[in-house]
Amino acid sequence: MSVTRLITHSFRNLCSASVDLHGELNFIIGENGSGKSSVLEALFFIGHGKSFRTSRVDDIVCHDSKDFVVSIKDENNRQFGLSRDVSKGTTLIKIDGERHNRLSDLAQHIAIQIVTPESFKLFFGGPKERRRFVDLGMFHVKHSFPQQWKKFSRILKQRNACLKVCNNSSDWNSVFRYWTEQFCKSSVEVAEIRQEYVANLTIELDLWLAILLPNIESRVRVQYLQGWPLTSNLDDALANNKSREMNYGHSLYGAHKFDVKFLLDKRPIETQLSRGQQKLFLLALTFAQAKLIERVERVKPIVLIDDVGAELDNKSRSALSKALSSIKCQVVITAIERSVISPFLQQLSCEGDYDDVNDIPGKLVQQPVEYYKMFHVEHGEISEIYLNDSECKIQKV
Incomplete structure (x- = not known):
């Protein structure tokens, strides 16, 4: 499967977010603490019923809330949801509106693979x-x-x-x-x-x-x-x-x-x-x-890569971009700065090797959106970055 829409409520610092993801490649840019890793955590959570960042599920909820919700819609318009009431200690699982009792019922539909510092x-x-x-x-x-x-x-x-x-x-x-x-x-x-x-x-x-x-x-x-x-x-x-x-x-x-x-x-x-x-x-x-x-x-796997710039130099990221072009599944990548993902965008834009995204002939921004989507996260708010011939436009989602 691939996730077409992710909806969260009171999950970490993503107080209320709805994001329409690309079916193949997604980039999420933001400073440390902005909430970009929380997007990956939300996807991971609905696939595993747990976090890759903490063993205490109740720590995930926003500090001023008593419950949190994560919901996704796939390319076949099926909906999967998981909510946690911290005050009652109860978890609710829903698939296409119907209640389920086991996390394995969710997991058999969602195969999340992840690479993080952990x-x-x-x-x-x-x-x-x-x-x-x-x-x-x-x-x-x-x-x-x-x-x-x-x-x-x-x-x-x-x-x-x-x-x-x-x-x-x-x-x-x-x-x-x-x-x-x-x-x-x-x-x-x-x-x-x-x-x-x-x-x-x-x-x-x-x-x-x-x-x-x-x-x-x-x-x-x-x-x-x-x-x-x-x-x-x-x-x-x-x-x-x-x-x-x-x-x-x-x-x-x-x-x-x-x-x-x-x-x-x-x-x-x-x-x-x-x-x-x-x-x-x-x-x-x-x-x-x-x-x-x-x-x-x-089930079609989903690969999450957190902080792709950490430990990887430009040559390594170029090798990774080649690997990504061969993997046929949805990928979501986070990075602190947009310059970190330049090798990936270069791979999408042209066949040559360039040292900097600005050196690419014909301008990177001319590439149509069907190749990938890019998002910016700041203070828990997610905005999609739209690219045109002359500028990058950010629109809140």
Whole structure:
């Protein structure tokens, strides 16, 4: 899907906003604290039911309000809405005017991929962050995965409960043996589908690295770690560590311990790349996952890129602009200054390479609006920037 209209009420400092977005490429310009990242947060929130900036949902509401609303309309005129009443602690989900009880009902229609300063947690935040990233893609690509993971989580909970009350009675051993058998079977099922997904993600990642980081593309390796040693099956790993598990009171091996590592010349990629290169790698990984989501034709992904100028020099932004021309989904990009997005506009305007947007023959502003939309945000108010042959006109929306 693509979002044609975003409506917010009392969301962060976007007190009341209605924005008509472009179906492919959108630029949002504004100073720090102006509200540009709040636009991305609103889109992310309706796709995930949570924020990428805070774990406390109630912090999102405007300071003088008791509730907030986020609503979108897609290219098929379908409407999706989510509201939160802070005073009552209740959340209301609506799809085409009908109430729904589960956030997953929204998520199956909206596939939001995002790159923000917080995305570097993928390297430094531990296995949990990488599991979250991979499983988010699998939710949309592997349609059986949500139910498989729900089943596994239930079995894991039961097995951990057994470990917490462990004793030597025959009844306990019988119950523990049953849940261990179910746990091993479910772990292997989840691991197999994850391994297939990671293999496809790796193939797609190589294609995007060839555009964004061609100098390292052939040296990158994606290491899949299933959650237990490759040298033994899960049954043996659990049997050999039974006493340790009883001491800890939880399962030490299984699909919940899955990890994926990104290596450059056999070393962790975050120790080998500059901050700018790390961001390009994150973008390549995000585009690779978006492409896999697009390929299953269940839902069209939306890519959000926050503060595109941070860590990226002009050459890197030029490489990113080439990548954006190949990704077939809606993209929303924020930047502090309009000069930061010059490489992207140059890509839209002409085939040559120019050092500055003002050097482009024929004037950039002659490009028709169907290529992209540009917005300016100030003090929570969003204005669309209209370009003509002689000047940039800003009109409040």
